Amino acid sequence: MISLSRILFTGLFALALIACSEQASVSDSSASMTQAANSASASVVSRWYSDEQQALGSEVFTQNCAVCHGAQAQGTVEDWRARLDDGSFPPPPLNGSAHAWHHPQEILLQVVNYGGESLGGKMPAFIDVLDDAEKLAAIAYFQSFWTDDIYQQWMQMGGTN
Template identity: 75%
Template sequence: MKYKIFSTLSVLACVAACNESPSDMVEENRSEQIATTEIDSSQRSVERESQATVRWYSATQVSLGKEVFAQNCAECHGPKANGIVKDWRQRLDDGSFPPPPLDGSAHAWHHPTSMLLQVINNGGQAYGGNMPPFVDVLDYEEKLAAIAYFQSFWTDEIYSRWEQMGGTN
């Protein structure tokens, strides 16, 4: 009799343990995956925030650069460095290239600081443009401030790529 009761209880325990249907198990796994995905997403968000791109310039330089840019560059490159022509790659009637946007949507980010300073100093004629030289118009700090201003419009991705290409040289 004891054996019969023990056997019956054992069978009932096994049945109860195995009573979870496959769809219940799938749902449980899905819930675990969703919870894990939510944790992973929030961790990635925190990681992105903690990996914010550190830039070479200060807010003070950007502020000065905004003034310098407005007085010396905006007429040709647009007030927010976004250009003033529809297609900066299309030559003008005189055969020169129009001023490109400097906000990260054209090619300025392909050039290191030294090259950007060279173009500011010597003008754009050597590159097929009409930009005048600013070597005697702006001092070194104003030139860097103008660069800081237009780089402040660059996305972190563009800025990081510029740095990887040796941009701060």
């Protein structure tokens, strides 16, 4: 038969484990939130583009894309999934909060080159407006707003392949 002291010891041990795991959980949660906040400002994951490409991309994006996609690629409408009155889709955010990160670089370049009309949007074609370096720089710029987690998922799904 199990003694009362053994049951008491087991119960206290279990409570101590629970208390320790709750403290670790709160601590881990705080660390995760801090890490997520910091990742937007300082990427620790190696990216395909250089600082120079990102800087050029900022200029290209500001001059050609920001009016529709927002200055920091955040979008300009509340719900980018809802069709506009004319039946077209509004420009989506490109900052990692929509679907741009679901597409490899090749597809992103196709959309920049040929526009979004065939996809139900109004984006004009930039094939004869921007050179290849400017197009890649614009992509680098909006990808600079992606968290490391989003960027890593993009790379795992084919990213630059």
